[in-house]
Amino acid sequence: MDYNKIEWNDKVDITKEQWKNILVDERLVKPYNLDLILMVYNEPNHMATATDIAIKNGQSPKSYNSNVGQLGKRIAKYLGIEAPRQKHDSTKFNYWHIMFLGARHKNGKNFLWILRPELKEAIDELIIEKRLSILDTMDEYVKMPYEINKQQEESLFEGAMKKITVNAYERNPKARKLCLEKYGYKCCVCEFDFEKVYGDIGFQYIEVHHLRPLHEINKEYQIDPVNDLRPVCPNCHAMLHKASLTIEELRNRIKGLKTLCAVEQCEKAEALPPRRD
Numbered sequence: 001m002d003y004n005k006i007e008w009n010d011k012v013d014i015t016k017e018q019w020k021n022i023l024v025d026e027r028l029v030k031p032y033n034l035d036l037i038l039m040v041y042n043e044p045n046h047m048a049t050a051t052d053i054a055i056k057n058g059q060s061p062k063s064y065n066s067n068v069g070q071l072g073k074r075i076a077k078y079l080g081i082e083a084p085r086q087k088h089d090s091t092k093f094n095y096w097h098i099m100f101l102g103a104r105h106k107n108g109k110n111f112l113w114i115l116r117p118e119l120k121e122a123i124d125e126l127i128i129e130k131r132l133s134i135l136d137t138m139d140e141y142v143k144m145p146y147e148i149n150k151q152q153e154e155s156l157f158e159g160a161m162k163k164i165t166v167n168a169y170e171r172n173p174k175a176r177k178l179c180l181e182k183y184g185y186k187c188c189v190c191e192f193d194f195e196k197v198y199g200d201i202g203f204q205y206i207e208v209h210h211l212r213p214l215h216e217i218n219k220e221y222q223i224d225p226v227n228d229l230r231p232v233c234p235n236c237h238a239m240l241h242k243a244s245l246t247i248e249e250l251r252n253r254i255k256g257l258k259t260l261c262a263v264e265q266c267e268k269a270e271a272l273p274p275r276r277d
Contacts, residue, residue, distance in 0.1 A: 006114060008094070008102030010084035018079070019122035024131060028078055031174070033071045036064060037099065037115070041123050046115040049105055065096070068113070072098035130203060176208045178225035187233035189240075189251050194233070206231040209240060209247070 050061040072095030100113040126132035194202030
């Protein structure tokens with residue numbers, strides 16, 4: 001990306017190391033502030049509009065604009081720096097510009113937040129150092145295909161351009177975090193461990209399964225992270241939904257298949273003619 005061609009590209013005197021310290025200081029960056037920053041970080045090219053983020057989370061764009069402005073003001077005060085001033089009124093400050101560069105969206109209506117490169121690099125390093133996990137703080141606004149209900153499924157046509165909302169229930173990232181603190185990041189069905197298999201890129205990666213399907217709930221309810229949620233790998237998660245199985249049922253099914261495979265292997269071995277050395 002050519003940052004020199006970005007319309008709102010004022011410099012701020014915050015280094016990568018300062019950003020690292022700021023991001024892990026909850027006095028400055030509240031959990032909901034971090035959620036927003038990491039949602040933008042996770043977007044292609046680390047850029048998004050407030051409307052994009054709001055639609056994915058069922059919130060108002062105005063609430064995110066306020067979130068960003070308050071955080072920028074808090075950081076500027078803490079570091080004793082001045083935020084970039086507004087182009088049309090130099091007596092006012094662009095506090096959003098502390099965290100983001102800015103550009104007009106190609107649709108001419110919306111405004112793009114673009115993560116500052118120093119902030120992006122700080123997040124990269126904090127994740128590598130295991131001091132930050134994008135999965136612990138991000139809302140699960142990417143919905144899985146198996147959560148589409150039958151009526152929605154029948155309305156989809158191959159090749160059709162149609163945007164759908166898979167379900168209307170907001171997943172609580174704090175409940176997810178508490179669940180994983182209790183049960184860890186290993187699949188509770190098949191015990192697959194992403195970090196053990198994939199190394200750093202698998203660090204703290206896992207999906208969280210609601211024991212009671214969200215589409216069966218017709219109103220908001222208080223999630224109990226310990227009793228309502230379990231960590232599962234994507235494969236087991238898909239099978240739980242596809243076959244409407246409980247975790248124990250799927251676990252027993254896997255054990256049964258493993259036993260059957262072991263028996264078949266033994267039978268094949270016994271059927272082989274003796275070796276002639």
